[in-house]
Amino acid sequence: MPAKDLYHNTVKNALIKDGWNITDDPYILAIGKRDLFVDLGAEKLISAEKGNQKIAVEVKSFTSLSRVNDLEKALGQYILYYDIIQEVEPDRLLYLAIIESVFEEIFAEPIGQVLLKNKRFSLIIFDAKQEIICQWIP
Numbered sequence: 001m002p003a004k005d006l007y008h009n010t011v012k013n014a015l016i017k018d019g020w021n022i023t024d025d026p027y028i029l030a031i032g033k034r035d036l037f038v039d040l041g042a043e044k045l046i047s048a049e050k051g052n053q054k055i056a057v058e059v060k061s062f063t064s065l066s067r068v069n070d071l072e073k074a075l076g077q078y079i080l081y082y083d084i085i086q087e088v089e090p091d092r093l094l095y096l097a098i099i100e101s102v103f104e105e106i107f108a109e110p111i112g113q114v115l116l117k118n119k120r121f122s123l124i125i126f127d128a129k130q131e132i133i134c135q136w137i138p
Contacts, residue, residue, distance in 0.1 A: 002037055006061040011097045011124070012040060013131040015057070020044045027056045029084050038081055038094070054092040056085060057124060062102045071106055071115075078121060093138070097124040100134055 012022055024041030040057040058081060062070040074096060082094050103125045106112040115121060116137065123137040 005039060005059040006063065007097070007099060007126070007128060008039055008059050010128050010131050011057060011059045011126055014124075014126045014133045015040065015042050017131065018133050020055075023054075024056075029056075029081065029088065031084050031088065036081065036084065039097075041092075054089070056081065056092055056094045057097050058094070059097045060102075062098065062106070067102070067106055068111070071111070075115070075120060093122060095122045095124045095136075097126060099128050100125055103135075 012025065016022065020042040021044065022040060022042050024038075026037040026039055027041030029036040029038060038056040039059045041054070042057065043052045043054045045051070046053050058074075058078060060070065060074045062074075064070050078094065078096050085092055085094050103112075103123070107116060107123075121137070123135075124133055125135040125137070126133050
């Protein structure tokens with residue numbers, strides 16, 4: 001099993017504060033003979049009529065010397081997980097969780113704006129100090 005990201009517990013606590021029930025830590029994606037590990041699985045009751053909303057959350061800290069390298073790795077992992085989730089549990093939404101400062105640095109630049117415009121990621125932006133979710137970008 002892979003090591004937990006630096007902000008794993010921070011995001012977990014932020015989701016709980018936001019009313020989510022953590023159902024999987026990690027959320028295991030099984031496909032063929034392979035198991036992949038998304039950081040968290042969670043669900044939240046939306047309403048009695050709509051039922052539960054299910055999400056999978058991959059947490060990324062972007063701590064290497066190159067933010068672009070971190071972005072490339074995160075995008076590749078996100079696409080892999082997204083496509084597999086669409087096959088095995090299409091009603092579950094996948095999010096990438098990143099700290100506010102990374103969002104402001106990368107996604108305020110043209111490189112990040114292109115990804116947002118083309119809806120390459122669904123994002124959770126969180127405040128690490130307060131352990132809260134600041135923004136959801138579906």
